[in-house]
Amino acid sequence: MKFSILTLFPEIIExxxxxxxxxxxxxxxxxxxxxxxxxxFTADPHRKVDDSPFGxxxxxxxxxxxxxxxxxxxxxxxxxxxxxxxxxxxxxxxxAYALELAQCQxxxxxCGHYEGFDERxxxxxxxxxxxxxxxxxLTGGELPALCIMDSxxxxxxxxxxxxxxxxxxxxxxxxxxxxHYTRPADYKGLKVPDVLLSGNHAExxxxxxxxxxxxTQALRPDLLNSNLSS
Ligand code: ADE
Numbered sequence: 001m002k003f004s005i006l007t008l009f010p011e012i013i014e015x016x017x018x019x020x021x022x023x024x025x026x027x028x029x030x031x032x033x034x035x036x037x038x039x040x041f042t043a044d045p046h047r048k049v050d051d052s053p054f055g056x057x058x059x060x061x062x063x064x065x066x067x068x069x070x071x072x073x074x075x076x077x078x079x080x081x082x083x084x085x086x087x088x089x090x091x092x093x094x095x096a097y098a099l100e101l102a103q104c105q106x107x108x109x110x111c112g113h114y115e116g117f118d119e120r121x122x123x124x125x126x127x128x129x130x131x132x133x134x135x136x137x138l139t140g141g142e143l144p145a146l147c148i149m150d151s152x153x154x155x156x157x158x159x160x161x162x163x164x165x166x167x168x169x170x171x172x173x174x175x176x177x178x179x180h181y182t183r184p185a186d187y188k189g190l191k192v193p194d195v196l197l198s199g200n201h202a203e204x205x206x207x208x209x210x211x212x213x214x215x216t217q218a219l220r221p222d223l224l225n226s227n228l229s230s
Pocket of ligand 1: 086087088112131132133134135136137138139140141144
């Protein structure tokens, strides 16, 4: 799987993609990550990539030309591919969306900035999808792109050492994750539930399922009504 992230701040992408599980997945060639700077593709002699909005208003708008040229430098894409642009106005990113993206060979993500991008980019780049990570506004699209890359990478076999831990995680079976405990079994009088110390794997599995249900019912009852839950 190749992630191609188009941004004005490739150093943000590089820093995150070099550390921890994502860094290891990259080293092990489970994923490839390239950060492409729009600014390297501007035709403007002063390396400008943005301009003020027609009709007035505050902020700057990313112009069509650098975005289109940066995108075209990636062609041809490895198919199947998806092309995303990060914006608070997009389709809400969630686990089901991550599962769809995990089927791809290449994911291109264009990071919006300033007041956003020239709307005509939606016509210039075929099959581009607007994606949002939630109903709040960030200063740029780098964090959304990294969230998406991180959650999709976890779903690719080989990225996380134990895939069973991915399957047990929140949302995989439509439920929130069950509670976890580690040593000591008694910390300042706070005890680990006896069943986890029992060695009885069938009972432990039953307890975990019950706790996951209980937690989901308490914190996210909406998930129990969605068609994801089993
Ligand atoms: N850019 C700014 N805010 C965003 C959000 N919530 N999701 C995706 N892209 C964004």
